[in-house]
Amino acid sequence: MDNNLKRSIILENYSNPFNKGLIDDPNYEKVNMNNESCIDNIDIMINIDNNTIKDIRFDGEACAISTSATSIMLKELIGKNIKDALYIIEQYENMIEERKYDDAVLGEAIVYNEIYKQPNRKKCALLPANGIKKILKNYVI
Amino acid sequence: MNRDDFPMLKNNVYYFDNGATTLKPxxxxxxxxxxxxxxxxxxxxxxxxxxxxxxxxxxxxxxxxxxxxxxxxxxxxxxxxxxxxxxxxxxxxxxxxxxxxxxxxxxxxxxxxxxxxxxxxxxxxxxxxxxxxxxxxxxxxxxxxxxxxxxxxxxxxxxxxxxxxxxxxxxxxxxxxxxxxxxxxxxxxxxxxxxxxxxxxxxxxxxxxxxxxxxxxxxxxxxxxxxxxxxxxxxxxxxxxxxxxxxxxxxxxxxxxxxxxxxxxxxxxxxxxxxxxxxxxxxxxIGIDSISKHCAELKRYAVSKLSNLNNIDVYNPNTEGSIIAFNVRNIFSQDTAIYLNKHKICVRAGNHCAKLLKESLGINNTCRISFYLYNTKEEIDYLIKVLDNENILEESL
CATH class of the missing domain: 3.40.640.10 (Type I PLP-dependent aspartate aminotransferase-like (Major domain))
Structure with a gap:
């Protein structure tokens, strides 16, 4: 994917993030991700039913990378079962951390495949993955 | 002012984060x-x-x-x-x-x-x-x-x-x-x-x-x-x-x-x-009074130059300390700081450990420029040139 396309996907997800805004619904589990190494601060809420991610929403104040990465991650994970979702997150983390990864499952998230070139942005890109993982791990038997 | 005394300045950095720490002579x-x-x-x-x-x-x-x-x-x-x-x-x-x-x-x-x-x-x-x-x-x-x-x-x-x-x-x-x-x-x-x-x-x-x-x-x-x-x-x-x-x-x-x-x-x-x-x-x-004067002059100069740019909000143009809190309009402060970093400019983004201030100021996060005795007007000119750009967000990515 060329850099201009990557950039426009990131910007589109930053300007018009998917599922941004929290709702009041007891079926969702919520986690706050206050990035300890930077100033991003997002809340994530997930509705899991029958081992499947029915919905994820988020809100907060964060940089362009954190916000867009959350938006993209949500789109990739909704509808997946827990195991597949954790696999996707693991591949995503591998990509960010420059380890071997399975790019077939990453969809649009592949736009961050060169974020390692900006080490100060890695934590931003990982923020949503860390938050979602926190909740999903409670569902792993 | 005596820039040769500071080995860090040889590293081609524009260091504006003196409120966090200063360079050593x-x-x-x-x-x-x-x-x-x-x-x-x-x-x-x-x-x-x-x-x-x-x-x-x-x-x-x-x-x-x-x-x-x-x-x-x-x-x-x-x-x-x-x-x-x-x-x-x-x-x-x-x-x-x-x-x-x-x-x-x-x-x-x-x-x-x-x-x-x-x-x-x-x-x-x-x-x-x-x-x-x-x-x-x-x-x-x-x-x-x-x-x-x-x-x-x-x-x-x-x-x-x-x-x-x-x-x-x-x-x-x-x-x-x-x-x-x-x-x-x-x-x-x-x-x-x-x-x-x-x-x-x-x-x-x-x-x-x-x-x-x-x-x-x-x-x-x-x-x-x-x-x-x-x-x-x-x-x-x-x-x-x-x-x-x-x-x-x-x-x-x-x-x-x-x-x-x-x-x-x-x-x-x-x-x-x-x-x-x-x-x-x-x-x-050098004399503490000379340092005060130098930093105050840098602040005045930077604020006046920043006010000529139409994409910058300065939150404290009139305070006496040589600190400038600003944002590029519609851009998250951290994105601005990362963009500036790509141009070797060091500024701090965030709430600067003053996490209650947002309750009074109404703004969560800012970029902060803070001067010290080795900063120069030429450095500020460079900063202004880099900030005078309509594509800061895009170029921060």
Whole structure:
């Protein structure tokens, strides 16, 4: 994917993030991700039913990378079962951390495949993955 | 101003994060290395020549600090690990024992975490009450607002001398005068002021003052707690150990040394203190007033240049401190900072450890430029050129 396309996907997800805004619904589990190494601060809420991610929403104040990465991650994970979702997150983390990864499952998230070139942005890109993982791990038997 | 003295500046960086820490001149680095290479030994063990030299140099720095802030006596100067430790020592070693439930401590919502959090903990521990002095629309403290906040339970006013986000200089002298007339202690965080403006603790009549060496050209890990002798003498050591006792026996009896050693348990940061001494020499050589003037001129220049750009909001154009809080309109501060980093410009983004300020300012995060003596107008011109760009967000990615 060329850099201009990557950039426009990131910007589109930053300007018009998917599922941004929290709702009041007891079926969702919520986690706050206050990035300890930077100033991003997002809340994530997930509705899991029958081992499947029915919905994820988020809100907060964060940089362009954190916000867009959350938006993209949500789109990739909704509808997946827990195991597949954790696999996707693991591949995503591998990509960010420059380890071997399975790019077939990453969809649009592949736009961050060169974020390692900006080490100060890695934590931003990982923020949503860390938050979602926190909740999903409670569902792993 | 003397840019050749700062080895870091050879690294092709535009360093505007002096509120966080300052760069070190060669003299500071050299004196630290000189200690390690030529007279490494512990302090307060003067039985051999090098140890005696360590004592002399170390205590001589105490005297330099005393003179720098015009304290009455060198024993009122305690070396700590930094302003944070200094404030914690005062709150936990003095106020914890001298305040009681319901006593009120006045701070503001513009304070740094290091001045706010120790009181938060004390509130939980002994039930003091933290109250906030109302800030003006410019986020400043006025004597009138201080007076309005004082009740008959007010026992302490704790303030930064210069704040680390807005850079306003508080009227400490007037506040101290009023506070002392009402039997209220005055605790001042001088981390942002001591490097920049002449601070005379006797003239300002401060009870306790905390500051850090690394924000004034010195090494990291060194700071100062100043206290008026009769108050400092009542600070209960929160650290006990070697170097601060005269005797201890198996009957669990012990006797502690006098000031300043009683409050410096353990081997101090000798190399850091020695480097700090060189930093004070360096500042004295240039003159604190020249530094103030230079930084104020840089701020005026930068604010006027920034105001010519139509994409920048400056939040504190008129404060006296040489700090500028700004945002590029519609861009998250961290994205701006990362964009500037791509152009070798170092600024800080975030809430700058003043997490209550957003409640008053209405803005969560800002970029902060903070100047020091080696910054130049040419550097500011470069910054302005880099900020004069419609594609900052795109180019930050």
């Amino acid at each position: 060669k003299e500071v680095i050299a004196s630290t290395v000189d200690y390690y290479e030529n007279y490494s030994g512990n302090a307060h063990r003067g039985d051999y020549d090098i140890s005696l030299k360590v004592d002399n140099v170390y205590e001589n720095v105490r005297e330099k600090v005393r003179a720098f802030i015009n304290a009455e006596d060198a024993s009122e100067i305690i070396f700590t690990s930094g302003a944070t430790q200094s404030i914690n020592m005062v709150v936990n070693g003095f106020f914890k024992h001298n305040l009681k439930k319901g006593d009120e401590v006045l701070i503001t919502k513009a304070e740094h975490a290091s001045l706010a959090l120790p009181w938060f903990v004390l509130e939980k521990e002994i039930g003091i009450v933290i109250k906030y002095i109302e800030l003006t629309n410019d986020m400043e403290v006025t004597l009138d607002n201080v007076k309005k906040s004082i009740t008959n339970r007010t026992k302490v006013i704790a303030l930064a001398h210069v704040t680390n986000v807005m850079g306003d200089i508080r009227p400490i002298k007037e506040i101290s005068k009023y506070a002392h007339a009402n039997n209220i202690y005055v605790v001042v965080d001088g981390a942002q002021s001591i490097p920049h403006i002449k601070c005379d603790v006797k003239d300002l009549d401060i009870d306790f003052l905390a500051f850090s060496a690394h924000k004034m050209l010195g090494p990291t890990g060194v700071g100062v707690l100043y206290g008026k002798y009769e108050l400092l003498d009542k600070v209960i050591p929160t650290n006990v150990g070697g170097g601060m006792n005269t005797i201890f026996t198996s009957l669990n009896e012990y006797n502690l040394k006098g000031l300043p050693w009683r409050l410096e348990a353990g081997t101090p940061n000798i190399a850091g203190v020695i480097g700090f001494g060189s930093a004070i020499d360096y500042i004295n050589k």
